Amino acid sequence: MKKPEEAARWLLARDHFLILTHVRPDGDTTGCAIALCLGLRSLGKDAWIWENPQFSSRYLPRMEGLLRTDRAEDATMVAVDMATESLLPKGGEGFAGTFQLCIDHHPSNTFYAADTLLDASCAGCGELIYQVLAAMGVEITPEMAEAIYIAISTDTGCFRFSNTSAQTFETAAACVRLGAKIAPINRQLFEIKTRGRLELESRMMAEMDFYCGGTVAICCLPQKLVEELGVSEDDLDSISGFPRTIEGVLVGAVIRDSEPGKVKFSVRTAPGFNASTYCAALGGGGHAAAAGASIPGTLAEGKEALLQVLRQDKTLWK
């Protein structure tokens, strides 16, 4: 499928739906599922969201009455924002091979579903869901508009990230005109941090090591500290990007020992410095701006190994 209109016709021709979100569900997959489910129901269809056991508690009130844990026999299986079946939610592995439609914006989509509507130009999959709902003639309610807003705002870091496009802003404008109350959403998602997260950042700042005149920042994050501060996985979300939020840092890394005997690297880089090259040298991989790797050893050993790799980049290490 090339266009939202095709997906709209396809959905209009069916009546029973089960919508799947991806493992470690973020605001995009969750918001897409909510908006699509409510949109289909508004047309008199029978639609449900499969209860992903990892749904964030902050979104659960928006999903009241939309969740189920089983699959009705006649339900059409739709995945939203899920690039591959390796991202099936926990407990939903059995749905592999059953998807009839996937709506997604990841260029890495593997076309595992019988039909796929893919638009990689969308910053959030929510932009695409908005177009599909509009093409189905859904009268978009404030609840649907808020779900779409959550989807696109979370996937763009509240319009900060480089994927934000004119269409992203236009979709956000449409959500507001359709009645989305965005101020409390923005405050909850982008302004408030838990004490645990703030204390974690505070301790990370104290432990951060800077090299090359402050262009390289490396922080070891001991699991002991994570447990001592009682920080949740939600709090740890995006912590890998923290060193790169410091002025002047071109290469930032967080090293964790969350699994015994192993250390995990998360590397983030500015344009011109390739995180995936650094991580490949440690047996990992990823993208140019964000990559990861994992090796046996302690935090101190991990840090030494990473420094050895970085020192070989002569454009960085002068």
Add this chain to the structure above:
Amino acid sequence: MKKPEEAARWLLARDHFLILTHVRPDGDTTGCAIALCLGLRSLGKDAWIWENPQFSSRYLPRMEGLLRTDRAEDATMVAVDMATESLLPKGGEGFAGTFQLCIDHHPSNTFYAADTLLDASCAGCGELIYQVLAAMGVEITPEMAEAIYIAISTDTGCFRFSNTSAQTFETAAACVRLGAKIAPINRQLFEIKTRGRLELESRMMAEMDFYCGGTVAICCLPQKLVEELGVSEDDLDSISGFPRTIEGVLVGAVIRDSEPGKVKFSVRTAPGFNASTYCAALGGGGHAAAAGASIPGTLAEGKEALLQVLRQDKTLWK
């Protein structure tokens, strides 16, 4: 003047302009001045920005060739984003009483200029400048679009604040379609923090006192610490809001001793709690959500005085 079209006709009828920004210039007043100056020049007019001595160095490269420190005799005086003449820039106090046009979005505007275009529904004054440029028939260049984007994104905290409207998003979308490269702007303005600012936050977290089950957070910020960390005024920008970014905090306050023998309170509150009432009890004032006060004494005495006031609010202090 009620409409951008009127201001556009007024500007089109004149040929020489000096544009003024307000004291402690932020991204809104600066971006407005740049966009308006470039827009007027693109129509063949002679337009300049008065060189505010407090312009942030981050915006200076965008103002190359646009700045002057004197006023040509025939120059029409235009103020942007300046609500009252008490906000005249440092060294520009002599311009009081000379303004022929003010373009602004503050409801508190005192109509000090001969003509005023005021639209308080605009989140940033940049939204209004965009409308004026469009009404003048200016072909908006990427440079103008970026200046407008800086204006509206800074005044909305990158679209997070409650003033963000559908029109704000639509103006941002227009800026992107007109060629504004927003990713580097967003990173510079909203993602990066200096080491000084991060260290300051880290120390503030360590010193923060919580009361009433974490709903009240008070932080004393000694001038000694500010100087020790070498943090700039830019770094201190918005530090007053920091306690309220902690989850669960309804009333947040920062107390500073930047002037000898005195302490200054900045209080920020959630809806339902009135910062200006608290500050009025300390001889200050402000808005419901953000207010300030100043009393003689030390940080410890200031904190005790504030606690006494807060304890009297029985909806807060239980």
